Amino acid sequence: MMENSAKRIPLKSFESYKINEFNKDAFNKAKAFLNNNRGLFISGTVGSGKTHLATAAYNVIKEKAKARFISVPELLMDIRETFGSHGSERDIVDKYTHDTEYLFLDDFGAENPSDFSIEVLYLILSRWEKKLENPRYDFKSKLFITSNFDLDKLADVMSDRLASRITGICVGANINEKKDWRNQEEK
DSSP states (O other), X not given: OOOGGGGTSOOOOSTTOOOXXXXXXXXXXXXXXXXXXXXXXXXXXXXSSHHHHHHHHHXXXXXTSOEEEEEHHHHHHHHHTTTTSSSOHHHHHHHHHTTOSEEEEESTTOSOOOHHHHHHHHHHHHHHHHHHHSGGGTTOOEEEEEESSOHHHHHHHTOHHHHXXXXXXXXXXXXXXXXXXXXXXXX
């Protein structure tokens, strides 16, 4: 099941990812994400390969489980579009919390850090955390988040409550590469 952003992202795979000393830890954790019981939070600079890893994991999982992939700014735009219409914010939040097993949130922190965005993201993370605490899910539900901010910076820019929730749900990895692969050969 493909969702929103994933329709526009070229098919990426772990095999096509160029591993180096800066991204090896993130690569290994992204592959391990497929078989472990924790979510994953990958931070790194623009163009460092975070979305490639998230998309590679999504492409493996989407055939086996109900998975959704969306950029956070796009998710927030989808919710804003419900204002004044017949749709509801709750329906969209439910779609990304109750109605999926694997959620991929790309570019977390790229949105304007407004009270609205912080509240919506906190709600999604809180619901996801409660979902993981429910024994009937048996750790089948997982969250994969990418961000240009590490958790400390995310706490400063957005909210320490969001960063704390992410820490409770996900293991972390950072791509310390300064090179923008989008401006180089295909990553």
